[in-house]
Amino acid sequence: MKKIAVVCLLLCTGVFLAFAGGSGESSSAAAFPAGKPITLICPWAPGGGSDIGARMVVPYMEKKLGTTINVTNPTGASGWVGWERLLAAPADGYTFAMINLPTIYPGYLDPSLGRSKTIDDFQMLANHVTDFCVIAIRADETRFTDLQSFIRYAKSNPVTMATTGVGTDDHILLQLFNAAAGTGITMVPGNGFKDSYAALLGKHVDAAAANVGEVLVPENNKELKTIAVFSQEASRLMPHVPVWNKLGIGGDIVISSQRAFACKKGTPPEIVKILAEALQEAITNQEQIAKMAEMGLDVDYMGPEDFAKHAKNEEERMKGMADVMGWKK
Amino acid sequence: MITAELLTNLFNIETLIGLVVGVVGGMFIGALPGLGATMGIALLIPITFGMQPTAALIMLTALYTSAIYGGSITAILIHTPGTPASAATAMDGYALTRQGRGLQAVGISTFASMTGGTLSAVALLFIAPPLARISLMFNAPEYFLIAIFGLTIIGSLAGDNMLKGLIAGVAGLCISLIGFDITVGVARFTYRISELESGIQLVPALIGLFSLSQVLIQAENIEAIRRGEKTEINAKLEGRLLPTLKEIITALPNLIRSSIIGIFVGILPGAGGDIGGWLGYNEAKRWSKNKALFGKGSPEAIWASEAANNAVTGGAIIPLVTLGIPGSSAAAVLLGGLMIQGLTPGHTMFSDNANTTYAIILGFMFANILMGIIGFLIARRVAKVANAPTGILAPVIVVLSVVGAYAINLSYFDACVMAAFGLLGYFMRKTGFATAPVVLAIILGSMAEQGFKRAILMAKDENILAYYFGRPICVVLILLIILSLAAPLGLKALEKKMSKTPVAGADTDSDD
Amino acid sequence: MAGKRKINNDVYIGILLTALSGFLFYETSKIHPEAAQFPKVMIAAFIIMSVLLVFFGIRKTLNPALTLKSDTLLKFRVIRTPLIVFGVVVIYLALIRFTGFFIATFIFVPVFMIFYGVKSIRALILTDVLLNLFVYGLFVRLLKVMLP
Incomplete structure (x- = not known):
């Protein structure tokens, strides 16, 4: 009996802790969501870049919608475990998800995975962040100091470039870059930017393909130098970095990693409108934009229709890379 | 370095609350199967949104080290490592519990964890940049x-049948193959199941292999349990908790060596944090005068694995704050915590934000000490839990295992994986296969493959062997591997000539 | 065990493992060649070791003195109860899928406890209720983990 008492005591302590930390809910007068909590699926690890970005908009949306938004993080299959969960949930607007371009495409464009869902199964709500790709080198690199000298070096020496993974925007960038600049740079894929950064700093690779958000801090720390950015205009957060399209070395390359929000296709249009408007307010909120900028992320709001069109274009581009990616039936 | 602002940062109510919550919460979270340091930090990050930077980060780092310690408590008492890092403690820890010396094991674990963690905090404070x-x-x-070096450890975990131990290791390697290939991005062995695309998750497999299989093994004694008989675990749990001064002094070389190993594993991002305990264990066994006892209840094993796995925590924070590169998966989540507080890793942490940063580091050091103190205070009471009747304990363990396995990724699939590995673990232990090599191999399999493939790419046009030998660190590592393999073989030959001592390791008598 | 010579378990296990690893090796042929390198090496090692296991098992059958204690633990009478327990766990998991976590746990815990011979109704109820409360409080409320 005494042992049972001890077990109970411990359990009670746990329960006490739990209720001490519970959170409240607010009620609302709107038809949707009518005070019911909404689930936001972020298919990436909590504390990571995508997760933090998602949680950034949550408070603003909660205020607008008058309800709680619970963020859940079912990770796996490069995001598809979470996305499949969204597509399995009812299309009633009480579940929406963060989606990432171009990460979402290989999950179904690769025939060996046998996935039947595609980008068409998603109803776009808004784009949040567009993080353009860059090429970075060590700040103390002596063999080349800018893009032109880098290309010259790459044409006559074997060069390795780290990327954040296979099928990521960095991977696509490298393919396009090699084609446009006439170089044969070898890709060394890692598991995220930290691998690329460690490899570059440690002199194990010659350069790294990454995104503005990732290199901002290292550049401020004077560890890295960004030699090119692949956007249409100069980056707001790194205005001094040369824009590839303006250098005229090769064909146009514009590539980025984007984080957006979507719900399941088939959700009633009125509900879509409510969600989209709430997102618009949250994403265009100046305070939120400033906070994101502090983390090196460039907020780039796009509405549902614009973004849906953009997503289809990106899908076409991805399809064109099937050979490069090794997708075969 | 010590300024007034630093002291106010450190010694205010919010920080102190954060410290205590982190330490106690961490122990709790670490003890529960499935919830480990990484998950614990991740789940607590939303709470830090509104907190002061110092308080928030001290809470999170305290949670980190405390969770690693908490995991060992359940590992020792009920063969259920609460975190992957504590898996190395489970074998010898539980063996000691079965001998009625569980309290002693917990005491050793507490002291060792405290020492390892504090030493790593010292390293963080003074020699972070060079490290x-x-x-x-x-x-x-x-x-x-x-x-590869880590895989050679499998040999020492194999129990009485080396071949089976190796097979277990190879099986673990094959399991680690499931999922996406790193260089080509093709799915392997996924059979169109989404959840398998990221591979078999370590923690569900670990819970299954250690906890559930233990429940199944205990169930063999159902008759005795039903009669209310106490099996030998419940028999006597008295004895010393605190290690004696003599014991501490004898263990000192072990402690220091293991802490250094742990710090080292921590600073290497590619090594992950979980192998720290295993490497500490292995080296302790190598240098021990009592090798045969390892696996059967060697206190040295506990000193080693616990000091090492807690030393990893401070070590993992070192590259995190200096370069922004986390040294372990838990540290990766800590990075998120830092970013949210507006602290960016790198030079600014030690210049503009110096006061905050040093306050956090000192807070982390205090957390380790506090963890030890609290650990000693509650150990006896907690140990009594292991004495609870199996009829109550077993279902509780099962339920918590299921929840733990599920909660990591909100995946029902993971819970099923846990169950499957539970059955597998049970049969393995009944047929003489050690289960520890499987865990180790799952951790190391992808590390080995990725390392190899990427090394080939990095070598560019150079011949891969030439590339390896051109790197001094690699040469040293290769020598270590060769020595590590050759020495025991040589010693074993000597031993055979001299006596007939049985080799230690896995459960050779698991019919409890 | 006297009289008739018992074939060492290792022989059966070894054959099973050889078959399994052989199948896996065949599976690797379906994978992209570059991605299949490592698996092929691993699985080849697996096959070799499984065959060795059979070999040693035969040796141990012929020479019973070599049998290790760990070879003799798998007897049906011994594993019967654990298998039943495992079956209960599987049913529990399936139940979670259909009735949700808390109901399943509510039902499962007393069943399990009774199976283990716990007679006190008080213990049954207390454990059941407290465990569920605990999991709810910690996981659902505090840590915001949605259980099925």
Whole structure:
């Protein structure tokens, strides 16, 4: 009996802790969501870049919608475990998800995975962040100091470039870059930017393909130098970095990693409108934009229709890379 | 370095509350199967949104080290490592519990964890920048060799049947193959199941292999349990908790060596944090005068694995704050915590934000000490839990295992994986296969493959062997591997000539 | 065990493992060649070791003195109860899928406890209720983990 008492005591302590930390809910007068909590699926690890970005908009949306938004993080299959969960949930607007371009495409464009869902199964709500790709080198690199000298070096020496993974925007960038600049740079894929950064700093690779958000801090720390950015205009957060399209070395390359929000296709249009408007307010909120900028992320709001069109274009581009990616039936 | 602002940062109510919550919460979270340091930090991050930077980060780092400690408590008492890092403690810890010396084991674990963690905090405080630079020198080629070195440890975990131990290891390697290939991005062995695309998750497999299989093994004694008989675990749990001064002094070399190993594993991002305990264990066994006892209840094993796995925590924070490169998966989540508070890793942490940063580091150090104190205070009461009747304990363990396995990724699939591995673990233990090699191999399999593939890419046009031998660290590692393999073989030959001592390791008598 | 010579378990296990690893090796042929390198090496090692296991098992059958204690633990009478327990766990998991976590746990815990011979109704109820409360409080409320 005494042992049972001890077990109970411990359990009670746990329960006490739990209720001490519970959170409240607010009620609302709107038809949707009518005070019911909404689930936001972020298919990436909590504390990571995508997760933090998602949680950034949550408070603003909660205020607008008058309800709680619970963020859940079912990770796996490069995001598809979470996305499949969204597509399995009812299309009633009480579940929406963060989606990432171009990460979402290989999950179904690769025939060996046998996935039947595609980008068409998603109803776009808004784009949040567009993080353009860059090429970075060590700040103390002596063999080349800018893009032109880098290309010259790459044409006559074997060069390795780290990327954040296979099928990521960095991977696509490298393919396009090699084609446009006439170089044969070898890709060394890692598991995220930290691998690329460690490899570059440690002199194990010659350069790294990454995104503005990732290199901002290292550049401020004077560890890295960004030699090119692949956007249409100069980056707001790194205005001094040369824009590839303006250098005229090769064909146009514009590539980025984007984080957006979507719900399941088939959700009633009125509900879509409510969600989209709430997102618009949250994403265009100046305070939120400033906070994101502090983390090196460039907020780039796009509405549902614009973004849906953009997503289809990106899908076409991805399809064109099937050979490069090794997708075969 | 010590300024007034630093002291106010450190000694205010919010920080102190954060410290205590982190330490106690961490122990709790670490003890529960499935919830480990990484998950614990991740789940607590939303709470830090509104907190002061110092308080928030001290809470999170305290949670980190405390969770690693908490995991060992359940590992020792009920063969259920609460975190992967504590898996190395489970074998010898539980063996000691079965001998009625569970309290002693917990005491050793507490002291060792406290020491390892504090030493790593000292390293973080004083020699972080040079250690960070050293960590940069290690990359894919070195990680491949470290993984191979780690795999050689399987030999010492094999129990009485080396071949079966190796098979278990190879099986673990094959399991680690499931999922996406790193260099080509093709799915392997996924059979169109989404959840398998990221591979078999370590924690559900671990819970299954250790906890559930233990429940199944205990169930063999159903008759005795039903009669209310106490099996030998419940028999006597008295005895000393605190290690004596003599014991501490004898263990000192072990402690220091293991802490250094742990710090080192921590600073290497590619090594992950979980192998720290295993490497500490292995080296302790190598240098021990009492090798045969390892696996059967050697206190030295506990000193080693616990000091090492807690030393990893401070070590993992070193590259995190200096370079922004987390040294372990838990540290990766800590990075998120830092970013949210507006603290960016790098020079600014030690210049503009110096007061905050040093306050956090000192807070982390205090957390380790506090963890030890609290650990000693509650150990006896907690140990009594293991004495609870099996009829109550077993279902509780099962339920918590299921929840733990599910909660990591909100995946029902993971819970099923846990169950499957539970059955597998049970049969393995009944047929003489050690289960520890499987866990180790799952951790190291992808590390080895990725290291190898990326090293080939990094070598560019150079011949891969030439590339390896051109890197001094690699040469050292290769020598270590050779020595590590050759020495025991040589010693074993000597031993055979001299006596007939049985080799220690896995459950050779698991019919409890 | 006297009289008739018992074939060492290792022989059966070895054959099973050889078959399994052989199948896996065949599976690797379906994978992209570059991605299949490592698996092929691993699985080849697996096959070799499984065959060795059979070999040693035969040796141990012929020479019973070599049998290790760990070879003799798998007897049906011994494993019967654990298998039943495992079956209960599987049913529990399936139940979670259909009735949700808390109901399943509510039902499962007393069943399990009774199976283990716990007679006190008080213990049954207390454990059941407290465990569920605990999991709810910690996981659902505090840590915001949605259980099925």
